[in-house]
Amino acid sequence: MVVLGIETSCDDTAAAVVVEGKILSNIIFSQWVHSRFGGVVPELAARSHIRILPPVVKEALSVAGLTLSDIEGIAVTYGPGLVVSLVLGLSYAKSLAYALKIPFIGVNHLEGHIFSNLLVHKDLTLPFLNLIVSGGHTELVVVREKGSYEVIGSTLDDAAGEAFDKVAKLLGMGYPGGPEIEMKAREGDPGFVQFPRGKVKEYDFSFSGLKTAVLYYLDDLEEKEKKTHLSDIAASFQEAVVDSLVAKTLKAAKFCKLNQIALSGGVSANKRLREKLMEKADGRKVFYPSLNLCTDNAAMIAAAGLERLKKGERSPFTLKAKARLTLGEVNNRK
Numbered sequence: 342m343v344v345l346g347i348e349t350s351c352d353d354t355a356a357a358v359v360v361e362g363k364i365l366s367n368i369i370f371s372q373w374v375h376s377r378f379g380g381v382v383p384e385l386a387a388r389s390h391i392r393i394l395p396p397v398v399k400e401a402l403s404v405a406g407l408t409l410s411d412i413e414g415i416a417v418t419y420g421p422g423l424v425v426s427l428v429l430g431l432s433y434a435k436s437l438a439y440a441l442k443i444p445f446i447g448v449n450h451l452e453g454h455i456f457s458n459l460l461v462h463k464d465l466t467l468p469f470l471n472l473i474v475s476g477g478h479t480e481l482v483v484v485r486e487k488g489s490y491e492v493i494g495s496t497l498d499d500a501a502g503e504a505f506d507k508v509a510k511l512l513g514m515g516y517p518g519g520p521e522i523e524m525k526a527r528e529g530d531p532g533f534v535q536f537p538r539g540k541v542k543e544y545d546f547s548f549s550g551l552k553t554a555v556l557y558y559l560d561d562l563e564e565k566e567k568k569t570h571l572s573d574i575a576a577s578f579q580e581a582v583v584d585s586l587v588a589k590t591l592k593a594a595k596f597c598k599l600n601q602i603a604l605s606g607g608v609s610a611n612k613r614l615r616e617k618l619m620e621k622a623d624g625r626k627v628f629y630p631s632l633n634l635c636t637d638n639a640a641m642i643a644a645a646g647l648e649r650l651k652k653g654e655r656s657p658f659t660l661k662a663k664a665r666l667t668l669g670e671v672n673n674r675k
């Protein structure tokens with residue numbers, strides 16, 4: 342089955358063509374318009390999706406060497422995300438499916454992130470533990486079967502990516518902050534400042550205290566010191582996030598007796614996170630996707646949709662965008 346995937350849940354406009362286990366094209370247009378505002382401006386994101394989505398879909402078809410008549414199903418993100426962005430991709434996908442008279446399926450963005458590993462790692466078998474770390478989510482998910490997920494931990498406040506973005510702003514860096522902090526941190530000493538590791542129960546996470554600790558630390562620092570030690574502060578902050586993520590993930594893997602750990606979402610692009618998790622994994626296998634599948638993309642949406650379409654699942658044309666869709670709601674769709 343040839344599936345066209347569409348993703349517009351935040352500030353990336355993406356389209357991809359996927360057939361059973363194979364990516365034929367994966368086009369991502371990242372909206373740089375938000376960088377000067379230090380975060381995503383929903384109205385600007387929506388306007389940009391309207392303009393960019395049709396050419397991005399055209400490009401995805403062209404790279405795949407296909408035309409619209411070759412597409413057998415359409416998968417689109419319907420939540421969670423910015424509602425003004427979601428509705429644009431959703432309406433576009435519905436119209437296309439209606440005009441082409443082909444099946445259409447709404448996909449949970451988080452399920453998409455889980456499929457980013459399943460799509461490329463044929464040796465990743467069920468069950469496994471998935472840490473989804475992105476700008477909007479930090480969730481530990483036990484994946485026992487495709488399409489059914491048990492969320493065993495999540496953030497009580499900020500998402501890990503959100504913490505990277507907010508601290509980058511405090512440090513005078515651009516948006517998105519994760520890649521900038523990672524780059525600066527490479528030259529820094531991760532032991533320079535002992536920032537707190539959020540202490541919360543079981544497999545949950547907390548990053549807002551860490552962000553505040555960085556804020557207070559910077560408040561007490563002279564401008565000259567800040568400049569001299571920028572890379573040390575970035576490295577110390579990154580280490581605190583990575584330590585929390587790695588500790589909770591391994592605790593969960595031990596408790597659930599899972600020997601495969603998958604990392605996905607934008608923050609999984611972070612090399613220090615990958616390295617430290619592998620270093621501490623104690624024989625467990627660690628999987629992560631290639632860089633263009635870590636951050637938001639439509640190939641993962643097409644892959645998750647393809648799995649559901651194959652089982653005969655279809656979404657009605659009345660499907661609405663859901664800003665706060667959870668993984669639990671997907672389980673109930675079976």
Ligand code: KG4
Nearest residue numbers: 475476477502517519520607608611636637
């Ligand atoms: O998955 P994603 O593209 O969008 C959401 O679903 O949120 O994730 C974006 C997030 C941003 O917060 C960005 O700062 C973070 O992922 N990110 C990183 C890195 N690359 C992207 N964080 C840390 N290190 C990176 N290399």
Ligand code: ZN
Nearest residue numbers: 475606607637
């Ligand atoms: Zn995402």
